Amino acid sequence: MKKPILAPSLLSADLSDLKGAFEQIEKNKAGAVHIDVMDGRFVPQITYGQPVIKSIRGLSKLPFDIHLMVEHPEDQIESFAEAGADWITFHYENNVHINRMIQSIRSLGKRAGIAIVPSTPAALLSEILPEIDLVLVMTVNPGFGGQKFIEGCLGKIGQLKRIRQENGYSFDISIDGGVNAKTLPAVIEAGADIIVSGSAFFSGGLKW
Numbered sequence: 001m002k003k004p005i006l007a008p009s010l011l012s013a014d015l016s017d018l019k020g021a022f023e024q025i026e027k028n029k030a031g032a033v034h035i036d037v038m039d040g041r042f043v044p045q046i047t048y049g050q051p052v053i054k055s056i057r058g059l060s061k062l063p064f065d066i067h068l069m070v071e072h073p074e075d076q077i078e079s080f081a082e083a084g085a086d087w088i089t090f091h092y093e094n095n096v097h098i099n100r101m102i103q104s105i106r107s108l109g110k111r112a113g114i115a116i117v118p119s120t121p122a123a124l125l126s127e128i129l130p131e132i133d134l135v136l137v138m139t140v141n142p143g144f145g146g147q148k149f150i151e152g153c154l155g156k157i158g159q160l161k162r163i164r165q166e167n168g169y170s171f172d173i174s175i176d177g178g179v180n181a182k183t184l185p186a187v188i189e190a191g192a193d194i195i196v197s198g199s200a201f202f203s204g205g206l207k208w
C-alpha cells in the first residue's frame with residue numbers, strides 16, 4: 001500500500017506565527033498544505049482569502065490545497081488561482097454546474113477537487129468521477145477544527161477506490177476532519193491518498 005500524503009491544515013496553526021507553522025509543516029514531511037477558506041455563510045466562521053494566500057505563497061514550495069467552503073465558489077476560482085492555489089476544491093452541496101467548475105479550474109492549469117460533507121453519499125459523484133482530479137471526503141461537518149471523527153464516512157473511501165479501479169479513473173482521495181493518532185490507522189487502512197490534519201498535527205499529536 002502506498003503511503004498517503006500528509007496535508008496539514010492551517011486552520012489550527014498559530015496564525016500569529018505563520019512562518020513557524022510552515023517550518024513545522026516542512027519538518028514533518030508534509031506533501032501539501034491544506035488551506036480552509038470559509039466565508040461565514042456556507043459555514044459559520046470566516047477565515048482567510050486571496051491576500052493572505054498570496055502573502056504566504058512564498059513560504060513553501062508545497063502544493064497549496066485550497067478547500068473552498070464558500071457560497072458561489074464559481075466567483076472565486078480565478079482569484080484563488082492567481083493568489084497561488086495549486087489544487088482548488090469546492091463543495092458538491094452548493095453547486096449545480098459542477099462540470100463547468102471543473103473546466104474553469106483546469107483551464108487555469110490547476111487541479112480540480114470536489115468535497116462532500118458527511119451526509120452526502122459518494123454514489124452521487126458517479127458522473128463527476130471521470131473528470132475530477134481529487135475527491136475530498138469530509139469526516140466531520142465542515143466549519144471547525146478539532147471535531148470528532150465520524151467513522152461512518154470511512155466506507156466512502158472503499159466505494160470510491162472500487163469505482164476508480166473498475167473504471168480506470170485517476171482521481172486522488174483525500175480525507176478531512178478528526179484525524180489524530182487514534183483515528184489515523186483506520187484512515188490508512190481504508191486507503192486514502194491524502195490525509196488532512198489540523199488540530200492533531202499542530203498540537204504535535206500526529207507524527208509522519
Ligand code: DX5
Binds near residue numbers: 010
Ligand atoms: C473543517 C476543515 C478541516 C479542519 C480539520 O471544516 O475542512 O480541514 O481544519 O481540522 P481537524 O484535523 O482538527 O479536524
Ligand code: ZN
Binds near residue numbers: 009034035067176196
Ligand atoms: Zn478542509
